[in-house]
Amino acid sequence: MIPADDPVRLLSAFVEGMDLSELYATYDRVRKNRATSRQMLKIMIYASMNRLFSSRDIETACRRDINFMFLLEGMPAPDHSTIARFISLHLSACSKTLLSDMTSILHDLGEISGKTLFIDGTKIESCANKYTFVWKKSVTKHQARLFEKILSFIEECETLYGIKVVYNGKATLHTMKRLRKKL
Known part of the structure; x- marks a missing residue:
């Protein structure tokens, strides 16, 4: 059947x-x-x-x-x-x-490539709202804005709490835990 x-x-x-x-x-x-x-x-x-x-x-x-x-x-x-x-x-x-x-x-x-990955809950032509599209240019622009906000937040935390969060371009887990305790 x-x-x-x-x-x-x-x-x-x-x-x-x-x-x-x-x-x-x-x-x-x-x-x-x-x-x-x-x-x-x-x-x-x-x-x-x-x-x-x-x-x-x-x-x-x-x-x-x-x-x-x-x-x-x-x-x-x-x-x-x-x-x-x-x-x-x-x-x-x-x-x-x-x-x-x-x-x-x-x-x-091989059914999905993994070339493009969205982890923020973005809908891409979903059944929920099939008229909502996500364009690569807008995602890149929003990602750049998000990184700017994160950098300004880190700088603000460094000045307010006196903890250097970023060393050699990397944020360590230990400093993040210390910052979380102060927050």
Whole structure:
């Protein structure tokens, strides 16, 4: 029923290959006749791929959509409270690690280059607001302004607190800790 080259099969194989030990560690016990945490992660990622973010919408999709049923592997569809509980208690506790693992796997496979990296929460043609673009020139300009602000802040801290923060063009961890104590 589901074609061999369907994205849902790729997602399933991708998650099967991941190390989810940190996700499993968030559980104190495992209940029978329920979707496993691996299956829940699969449906959460697939729901995000299809722009389903509400737990009630995901529940409906698990009951009606054949792709979600494939990811659940014959288990009954979780209700909306189970989905919300999974997100708040289990997925949120290890989401950064899971996303970094996914990113490194995609980088190793050559699907993403890593040539340009944004770590400040910048949206680039996201689903949240697809009409917001980030241009390289504006990022470079804002980065230069940010460095100017940081330099002026460091100079101000050096004059106010009498601590030399930068030695030979580098700020050491020890001086930063001393400055933090004074602040």
